[in-house]
Amino acid sequence: MNFYPGPSKVYHQVKDWLNEAYETDILSIQHRSQKFMDIYESIVKNLQEKHNIPKDYTIVFTSSATECWHILNDSFGSNNFSNINSYHFFNGAFGKKWFDYRKANYPKTTFGIEFGINEELEDNFFQQIPQNDYLPNIICLCQNETSNTTQISQKMLSEIRQNRQNDFIFIDATSSWGGQNLNFNDADAWFTSVQKCFGLPAGLGIMALSPNLIDFYRKNSAVFPTNDIVYNRYNQLSFLIEKANQFQTTYTPNVLNIYLLSKVISFVPSISITSKKIEKRANHLYKFIERNYYHLLITNTKVRSKTVLAIRLMPEGVENIKKKAKKEDIILGNGYGSWKEDTLRIANFPQHTDIEFERLKEFLK
Incomplete structure (x- = not known):
């Protein structure tokens, strides 16, 4: 995934x-x-x-x-x-x-x-x-x-x-x-x-x-x-x-x-349908991440992206999660720019399925 x-x-x-x-x-x-x-x-x-x-x-x-x-x-x-x-x-x-x-x-x-x-x-x-x-x-x-x-x-x-x-x-x-x-x-x-x-x-x-x-x-x-x-x-x-x-x-x-x-x-369906699905899933993901004691890079809910999410960790934590994810056949995104070493990014695109995100949640628990 x-x-x-x-x-x-x-x-x-x-x-x-x-x-x-x-x-x-x-x-x-x-x-x-x-x-x-x-x-x-x-x-x-x-x-x-x-x-x-x-x-x-x-x-x-x-x-x-x-x-x-x-x-x-x-x-x-x-x-x-x-x-x-x-x-x-x-x-x-x-x-x-x-x-x-x-x-x-x-x-x-x-x-x-x-x-x-x-x-x-x-x-x-x-x-x-x-x-x-x-x-x-x-x-x-x-x-x-x-x-x-x-x-x-x-x-x-x-x-x-x-x-x-x-x-x-x-x-x-x-x-x-x-x-x-x-x-x-x-x-x-x-x-x-x-x-x-x-x-x-x-x-x-x-x-x-x-x-x-x-x-x-x-x-x-x-x-x-x-x-x-x-x-x-x-x-x-x-x-x-x-x-x-x-x-x-x-x-x-x-x-x-x-x-x-x-x-x-x-x-694909009309963008109004796709957008509602993406936004609903993003909101659930943000809540899940916070409930499981991860820190989100973006704390202001009004400016959080709906299509890409970022978790902030210590650099060693980032590498540890990426290695564990790879063993589970899960590819997580690296951080970028100023946040390269201490963030993980997760795409929430239309081609991703709800089943895949349920598997991701199980992994992150």
């Missing part, structure tokens, strides 16, 4: 889908073929229907969520966007990495605001950001910070959107998209990787872009599709958008994982 928070357990149906992909020659199709475009289009339609993604949002495939950082950083940091400020709010390792990458390339327009792991992100954090009608800011957030198992509530995201309507909001939802019921209208760019809540092998990222963001980029970009355009990067945003509108990618993609994604998204 694999409770690592990514890559994590894959759906057991993946074995059958892999065989189906081989038998139907999916592994050999071209990414400009009608078959591929049909698969791409089916994913978009199912994401709209089951994850409530607005129909005017554009779905783009990348290699990973990390690549999405770079695409967004470069697209809105250089050339005609070089005077746009990017504000990164973070309390953990992944949010800081996103900030560090942009700061390294665009230091004059990149600003980091760090807050505590048990601290709620509130509107007063954003009051330090200047607002104007002619030049938007970019606000970057990790909705679910996998390194320390915190999250920003949907209520807070909606408040930020309401109070920052002239700005663009980018959200890393790597450990929540597919597991939590997100309101995609609350941000202009969302992205994830499939090895977490989608229950698939690593190697595919998904990005959803709002029409407002695309329109702003189109009007201000020095490079947007024309008949004689020559792109200087394979993952240039304008190129990605152009191909996404045709249900294609800019390069030969991970066709197998895209096919597997089409199977998963047609197989």
Whole structure:
């Protein structure tokens, strides 16, 4: 049983889908073929229907969520966007990495605001950001910070959107998209990787872009599709958008994982059902962990993640539990970043079963 928070357990149906992909020659199709475009289009339609993604949002495939950082950083940091400020709010390792990458390339327009792991992100954090009608800011957030198992509530995201309507909001939802019921209208760019809540092998990222963001980029970009355009990067945003509108990618993609994604998204129930199940199980797990005298890394219940949990122990205790778990064929997640040595992380993703969590509870007693 694999409770690592990514890559994590894959759906057991993946074995059958892999065989189906081989038998139907999916592994050999071209990414400009009608078959591929049909698969791409089916994913978009199912994401709209089951994850409530607005129909005017554009779905783009990348290699990973990390690549999405770079695409967004470069697209809105250089050339005609070089005077746009990017504000990164973070309390953990992944949010800081996103900030560090942009700061390294665009230091004059990149600003980091760090807050505590048990601290709620509130509107007063954003009051330090200047607002104007002619030049938007970019606000970057990790909705679910996998390194320390915190999250920003949907209520807070909606408040930020309401109070920052002239700005663009980018959200890393790597450990929540597919597991939590997100309101995609609350941000202009969302992205994830499939090895977490989608229950698939690593190697595919998904990005959803709002029409407002695309329109702003189109009007201000020095490079947007024309008949004689020559792109200087394979993952240039304008190129990605152009191909996404045709249900294609800019390069030969991970066709197998895209096919597997089409199977998963047609197989799973609506996100409202999945999210309720995940939240209920998380609440039970948190109570169980505390009843059995373990210490949770996050003490503020309002900012605890629903999809990844962290237990805090002495370093020797961490190693001891991991060794015992391995003997029971249970894989627990290592800590990450500042919490690498003294925490265990446990994934609570849709592909995990209640039976598996009952076995985990028996082990932890």
